[in-house]
Amino acid sequence: MYKAGFIGCGNMGGTLAAVAARSVGGSAVLTADHNAPKLAALEKEWGCAVGTPAQVAAESRLIFLGVKPQVMDRACEEIRPVLMKRKDHFVVVSMAAGMSSAAVSTLLGDAPVIRIMPNTPAAVGEGVILYCKGLGVSADDEELFLSLMKPAGICAKLPEEKIDMGSALTGCGPAFVCLLVEAMTDAGVRCGLPHDLAQSFSLQTFAGTAKLALKTQRDPAQLRAAVCSPAGSTIEGVAALEALGARHAMMEAVQAAYRRTVELGKGK
Ligand SMILES: NC(=O)c1ccc[n+]([C@@H]2O[C@H](COP(=O)([O-])OP(=O)(O)OC[C@H]3O[C@@H](n4cnc5c(N)ncnc54)[C@H](OP(=O)(O)O)[C@@H]3O)[C@@H](O)[C@H]2O)c1
Numbered sequence: 001m002y003k004a005g006f007i008g009c010g011n012m013g014g015t016l017a018a019v020a021a022r023s024v025g026g027s028a029v030l031t032a033d034h035n036a037p038k039l040a041a042l043e044k045e046w047g048c049a050v051g052t053p054a055q056v057a058a059e060s061r062l063i064f065l066g067v068k069p070q071v072m073d074r075a076c077e078e079i080r081p082v083l084m085k086r087k088d089h090f091v092v093v094s095m096a097a098g099m100s101s102a103a104v105s106t107l108l109g110d111a112p113v114i115r116i117m118p119n120t121p122a123a124v125g126e127g128v129i130l131y132c133k134g135l136g137v138s139a140d141d142e143e144l145f146l147s148l149m150k151p152a153g154i155c156a157k158l159p160e161e162k163i164d165m166g167s168a169l170t171g172c173g174p175a176f177v178c179l180l181v182e183a184m185t186d187a188g189v190r191c192g193l194p195h196d197l198a199q200s201f202s203l204q205t206f207a208g209t210a211k212l213a214l215k216t217q218r219d220p221a222q223l224r225a226a227v228c229s230p231a232g233s234t235i236e237g238v239a240a241l242e243a244l245g246a247r248h249a250m251m252e253a254v255q256a257a258y259r260r261t262v263e264l265g266k267g268k
Contacts, residue, residue: 003148004062005059006066007065013064014038015122016118017042017046023148023149025047030051031056032056063090063093064093069096092113092114093114093145098262100265101113101114112137117170127152130157165258185199
């Protein structure tokens with residue numbers, strides 16, 4: 001029996017398969033995907049085993065579904081008869097944006113489901129995985145899930161009704177942050193810096209500021225005030241950001257992502 005199996009090993013499923021391999025070793029992780037090259041990379045780098053979706057469904061203690069929400073129905077239909085034949089205890093882990101644990105469970109003949117919302121920084125141990133437990137998930141299942149996902153970064157338990165809200169922030173957030181890094185890089189180039197320097201300075205400034213706030217536990221508003229000397233250059237920049245609605249733009253972005261997540265999950 002494999003500790004974890006993955007059906008769909010693309011951007012997110014592949015990232016979490018590597019996380020699980022880091023936790024329990026690749027030989028305890030079984031992977032399946034339509035695309036052989038995605039599996040070859042996991043096999044070569046982490047020593048993961050390769051199989052079919054049916055094998056993953058039959059031979060894994062935790063079964064991660066890493067397929068897009070639009071094809072979840074089909075993927076679940078494929079493995080449902082296999083799961084229904086199982087006499088031992090297993091748990092399905094769904095990362096499908098917007099789909100409730102109850103909806104996934106119903107598609108799988110009432111299988112126990114942990115619903116998660118991971119993000120891409122999990123690949124370097126700096127991710128956030130939001131999760132909630134559906135019916136039939138035991139404390140032991142939760143413990144196994146948490147130990148498997150430990151190398152991803154932070155795992156945070158939320159009531160299910162908050163998962164879509166958190167997802168707009170942490171699941172979509174890496175795209176918002178990258179867009180801000182791109183904008184800051186262009187700004188540096190506009191001032192006269194070469195692109196590669198501007199990009200590495202922007203990235204380090206984002207990473208360093210986040211680390212400072214996390215390590216000192218100081219409020220970002222305080223950290224910002226500490227950089228703004230009276231009548232200095234930083235407060236001029238902050239005034240420009242406020243005048244152009246940077247704060248409101250971010251609020252709208254997260255709200256729009258939340259709206260779309262809810263919309264995608266409707267009827268699922
Ligand atoms: N990307 C992110 O940042 C992110 C963040 C949080 C959550 N998620 C969630 O993660 C899930 C996967 O997203 P993704 O971006 O990783 O998608 P992706 O890169 O397209 O990966 C999905 C993979 O699953 C394969 N697949 C589809 N149906 C399959 C089946 N029945 N059996 C075996 N393999 C199958 C796909 O192959 P084909 O394309 O050839 O069918 C593809 O290689 C989604 O539910 C999404 O909501 C993603």
